Amino acid sequence: MKSKLLLTLIIGAASAAAVAGPIEDQIRFRQSAYSFVGWNCAKIKNQVIDHPETYNKDQVVAAASAIAATANSGLGGLFGAGTDKGTGWKTTRLKSEFFQQPDDAKNAGVAFITEANALAKVAETGKIDDIKAQFGKLGEACKGCHDKFRTKE
Amino acid sequence: MTVKVKVWDLPLRLFHWALVLAVGFAVVTGEIGGSWADWHGRFGLIVLGLLFFRLIWGFIGSNHARFASFVPTPARIAAYLQGGWEGIGHNPLGALAVLALLGLAGLQVGTGLFANDDIAFQGPLAGLVDKPVSDKLTGLHATAFYVLAALIGLHVAAIVFYVRVKKHNLVKPMLTGTKQVPRELAVPATGHSLGRFAVAAIAAGVLVWTITDGLPDRLTKALDVQASVAGPAW
Numbered sequence: 001m002k003s004k005l006l007l008t009l010i011i012g013a014a015s016a017a018a019v020a021g022p023i024e025d026q027i028r029f030r031q032s033a034y035s036f037v038g039w040n041c042a043k044i045k046n047q048v049i050d051h052p053e054t055y056n057k058d059q060v061v062a063a064a065s066a067i068a069a070t071a072n073s074g075l076g077g078l079f080g081a082g083t084d085k086g087t088g089w090k091t092t093r094l095k096s097e098f099f100q101q102p103d104d105a106k107n108a109g110v111a112f113i114t115e116a117n118a119l120a121k122v123a124e125t126g127k128i129d130d131i132k133a134q135f136g137k138l139g140e141a142c143k144g145c146h147d148k149f150r151t152k153e
Numbered sequence: 154m155t156v157k158v159k160v161w162d163l164p165l166r167l168f169h170w171a172l173v174l175a176v177g178f179a180v181v182t183g184e185i186g187g188s189w190a191d192w193h194g195r196f197g198l199i200v201l202g203l204l205f206f207r208l209i210w211g212f213i214g215s216n217h218a219r220f221a222s223f224v225p226t227p228a229r230i231a232a233y234l235q236g237g238w239e240g241i242g243h244n245p246l247g248a249l250a251v252l253a254l255l256g257l258a259g260l261q262v263g264t265g266l267f268a269n270d271d272i273a274f275q276g277p278l279a280g281l282v283d284k285p286v287s288d289k290l291t292g293l294h295a296t297a298f299y300v301l302a303a304l305i306g307l308h309v310a311a312i313v314f315y316v317r318v319k320k321h322n323l324v325k326p327m328l329t330g331t332k333q334v335p336r337e338l339a340v341p342a343t344g345h346s347l348g349r350f351a352v353a354a355i356a357a358g359v360l361v362w363t364i365t366d367g368l369p370d371r372l373t374k375a376l377d378v379q380a381s382v383a384g385p386a387w
């Protein structure tokens with residue numbers, strides 16, 4: 001009985017230790033940031049591409065601004081050395097190539113910022129074809145980084 | 154004494170070259186992503202339809218197109234390797250490659266149906282499974298592609314080998330349908346008809362439609378952010 005309690009405490013402490021600390025924090029915020037971006041992308045895709053009859057300019061502007069704001073929030077700060085190994089909400093999928101090819105990594109990060117800002121601008125115009133085209137470019141920026149720096153499941 | 158004989162029926166030839174085109178476009182659009190992701194899905198679904206068609210045609214198509222006529226049993230392969238195989242359809246070793254190509258293309262499409270790109274695109278069945286499962290199948294989709302690509306490379310290399318080294322042109326029959334063969338082997342393609350083609354094509358179309366549009370929303374919309382469980386408007 002006692003040993004079971006002890007075991008529970010040890011396991012509890014160990015798993016708590018696994019999610020605390022600066023590395024794990026960065027991974028967790030990183031995963032949250034990209035998930036949030038993904039949610040906003042899905043809203044835009046839904047209204048602009050899949051169901052244009054539901055297009056609502058204010059909602060698309062809101063989603064595009066949220067993406068741009070996240071892109072401009074200094075996401076690079078969540079890619080500290082050593083964050084290619086560890087567990088946030090789940091085991092990180094960042095490849096160590098990210099740190100071995102800092103120039104490419106920077107380009108991937110900057111491309112996201114550029115395309116996200118352009119999308120926020122274009123969303124304000126309400127021109128659905130332009131939004132669609134720019135949304136495609138943003139998607140290529142996401143994919144560019146994922147193909148290069150995110151492990152396959 | 155050789156004679157000209159019909160070996161590949163027209164539906165089979167259309168299937169083959171449509172498959173080459175659709176797979177080609179699926180690969181290119183899959184690598185680009187972005188606005189092309191939706192096109193990737195469409196070309197992938199064309200491949201799916203073609204595979205359904207081929208599966209059905211393997212039972213109701215002409216004799217040389219039927220699986221039963223070319224399933225590579227160990228005995229057939231052994232006979233072929235000892236030079237004792239005679240026929241005008243797929244030879245037993247080629248048949249092995251054919252079945253592997255069809256199977257792997259099936260795996261590629263099958264995993265694609267459940268895949269997602271974490272950006273703004275997912276297969277029509279991604280909502281049927283949990284996100285981690287969809288992610289795993291996405292990984293498999295990416296890995297399976299290397300195997301499929303290698304096999305296609307082997308397929309084309311083997312055909313080049315036949316043309317160049319064995320002086321045996323397999324491509325022309327796949328284009329024109331006819332082959333020049335010794336009289337005693339000349340078993341012409343029979344058993345296909347417009348009606349059978351229509352049955353196979355319509356059945357394949359209905360299957361693809363069922364997968365993409367025919368399933369109840371409550372099954373397939375689990376990942377949809379605009380689903381009916383949406384919260385208040387603020």
Ligand code: HEM
Nearest residue numbers: 179183194197198200261262265266268269270276295298
């Ligand atoms: C024979 C047909 C197909 C071929 C050859 C093919 C090939 C590919 C390739 C080469 C990629 C890029 C993989 C990578 O990121 O390294 C890809 C990605 C993808 N494919 Fe397919 N695919 C096919 C059919 C399909 C179908 C039918 C669907 C669903 C409708 C689909 C859904 C996806 C998705 C969601 C991705 C993105 C995965 C990611 O970004 O990691 N594919 N496919």
Ligand code: HEM
Nearest residue numbers: 172173176242243244247251254255258305309323324327
């Ligand atoms: C330009 C490239 C290609 C050429 C020149 C080519 C040529 C041929 C030829 C000549 C045959 C007949 C083989 C025989 O006599 O036994 C054949 C069969 C076949 N090829 Fe290709 N092929 C090409 C690309 C592909 C690709 C990309 C795929 C798809 C993944 C594919 C799938 C098949 C299948 C499944 C068969 C069997 C036909 C059947 O009975 O259904 N081929 N090909």
